[in-house]
Amino acid sequence: MLVEMTARTVYEGALFMRSMEMLSAFINIVLLGWLILARTKSRRAMLIGLAISAIAVLFHGIMEGMRWQMVPIYLITIIPIVILGVQSIFEPKERTGKGSRIRRILALSLAFLYGIIAVALPIVLPVFTFEKPAGPYSIGTVTYDWIDEQREETFTAEAGDKRELMVQIWYPAELQASGKREHYLSDAGPFAEGYSKLLNMPKALFTTFEHVRTHAVEHAAIATREPAYPVLLFSHGFSGHKNQNTFQIEQLVSEGYIVVGIDHTYSSMASVFADGRVAWLVPQDTDSADYLDQANEGWVEDVKFVLHQLEQLANHDPEERFTGRLDMEKVGMFGHSFGGATSTQMLMRDDRIKAAINMDGILYGKQRVPEGGLKKPFLLMSADHSLQIAQTIPDRQQAEMIERMLTRYEHVADGGNYWLIINNMDHTGFSDFYLISPLIERMAGIHLQQAHRIINDYSLDFFNHYLKQQPLQLLNQVGEHPDYTLKKG
Template identity: 70%
Template sequence: MRYFELLSTIFNILLLGWVIFARNTPQRGLLIGSGISIILELVHGLAEGMRWQMIPIYAMTLVPIVMFTLRRFFKPKEVKKKASQIRAVLIASLAVFYSVIAVALPIVLPVFTFENPTGPYKIGTVTYDWKDDQREETFTADPGDKRELMVQIWYPADSQSKGKVAPYISDADVFADGYSKILNMPKLLFTTFGHVKTHAIENAEISKQEPTYPVLLFSHGFSGHKNQNTFQIEQLVSQGYIVVGIDHTYSSTASVFADGRVAHYVPQDTNSGDYLDQANDGWVEDAKFVLDQVEKLAQNDPEHRFTGRIDMQNVGIFGHSFGGATSTQMLMTDSRIKAAINMDGVLYGKLRIPAGGLKKPFLMMSADDSLNSVHNMPDKEMAKMMEGLFARYEQVAEGGNYWMKINEMNHMGFTDLYLFLPVYERMAGVDVRKVHRLINDYSLDFFNHYLKHRPLKLLEQNIGDHPGFTLQKG
């Protein structure tokens, strides 16, 4: 809520309470109170602009004016009677209003839960603060700054593991502030996920059920964060994968380093294809550096958790939006990456998918809303740019790869966002729980085949059109 909106709201609520519950409100007080309320709303309207959501607050200004008018034109006994009736109506209205709010708020702003993972493994998690001494940090003014990344690893845990359950967001206030600024919405809307728990146990023992586990990197989208696909990460880990989530510093919602320093999101030219092609190089370097660090853990983990337990011969990557583009570029440029999933990411980066396809396993997932957006853009220059970018999709499914186009889906449906903002889900027309299950089922089928060498159960059997999606194979 903006400053004068908040000021006007607080004053009007206090004024209404005074009018309703005070036994003798002086005429002068009613006029002064109403006058101050009107001035606050005029200032709010001029400085910030009025909006329909504030109509109930604006209407409160009329209450003292009505009371003043009654006293001015009616006899004392009539005034007393009418005032009593008005108070009764106002109190009843407030009771109804309170009841509606009391019921609506938990529904609109829920403390949501993630669905129980279906795999046989429990989930452990640990977080790292890694600095790349070989790279300068280009988003800060200090030439001595080095690129620093917060990384969270989720892994199959021992079935007897017990301990503290990891919160969804460990620095809830920082992230609520970040979401508020990025989405230009009240911070209050994002405070609930500070209470959300996951299924991961902090610092749990890694499961001994398998000698090693394949590893998957996860790359978020612009202004996203390493936890933003917890719905998907937990499912993959429960099925026997180690997942490594990267916060791309200054391009994430926020990065909170081990010593408490915070790197906030830095706005960038996300409307320029040329800029984003160049920016993707930095994200690819982030992913390669993190994979280097994971290799070191696999060889000699100082905490002895991952030593000899990470299968570096079977490495995959998946990402959303700009992280999806990063996943595609990593598949083309890093020989360690055996398979990749791009979730609704425009194919930014320096390399293009060649004729004949990538020659490595690849699954593209797209929202129908994203694919159709170019036809609905009022800005002709932007539409022209997007048409050029979408031309890069021509070889996506060539060479035996897959392209899934999900119906009644939009860009943010690939993340956790709609779980803590259900009103967005309703507005977008996305059945987020259903769509998340679809994403999880096909992600798991894909990685199980190409990293665990198991038969495909879904991808080959469902080529073609379906009520919820279309699956294409080159």
């Protein structure tokens, strides 16, 4: 079973390898095999092998960037140099007999083992990519550092500190939009450090973030096909960040939505402000329902402030990008985990939010879903593992708290709303995180690509219907399916 899982992991991870990275690995593994198997190796052949290997590594470094996971591959490049050095000092001798054959077999075995490790390392920890967006638009993006002068920052000790939020907007761009694709994280260092501390794992495991690029082009011209585009706000979960659902955001934007991601400062993994300051995740009492109900108020206020800023941009954008292009009459919201709870609260409490999706978020917050439902379009997405999580928690007190919280789902589908339960899925699968390694995905027991496509298809169908008045394509197919169950109230 473990061998089968590892083999599948390596195969799927290979799909993430970058083209020059893959070419460099192939050339150097072939070079290693030739160095071991060839009985005679002329100086000219060695120099040619060295040149080809070095050129492949050089182009990979220039075009894609070098990373520590490829070090075993890079080291193969220097083997011809070592052999040439030895040959220049010692006269090569032809060796025959049983001893030389044993040494040859041993060398071949070690080379094979080394080759397996060299290839597996960049595959198990790949520079992951996002599926090409399916819609008719390219993607532009811009980031803002906004300060709410009306609110004091409660997570800092300095008197007079105001609430400061990093906000990223992704928007439809013309198909011919040109420019360099944006990094997944503009400054990946703090996130690698943050994940390392949170998960108690080596920081090196998370350095691949710095090489990951998206399909978005910074400051691209906004598409002119529509006079204005519906707006969707995205709220991450505790210790998440505004980019954590890029797999979903890019697909929605490509279909004609403007998506606004919010970093909830001090509750996100890290918020990197425009001047380089970093606001780190502050530990909070995430085991207390009372604390989380109250903490959600701060997130709701964050969203309300961002909505106000968007209204200002729609009226007058100093850069002229969004003036008149944000359709503030068609605003929806979606969020993961605590951000999903925030989306639900905003739907209940703010008339500007016309429809919302909660992705696996327990319904924390001051207001409860009333009997009869929300009276506004709502879709709850749940992982089947999450609905059973209380049964796996050894701490009985904590398990009972989770069970009590899950009862808040009782009326979510009332009044004609929807509840989508995805099979073989867990809480983290609703974000990009498992893309960091196919091995982690396999250990979690989920099929991430399939789950992400279900999330994307149903998110698009939901918002297309309730914000663009398009006919339903999927949400009208209520019932049990092989990969999910769809309920309607």
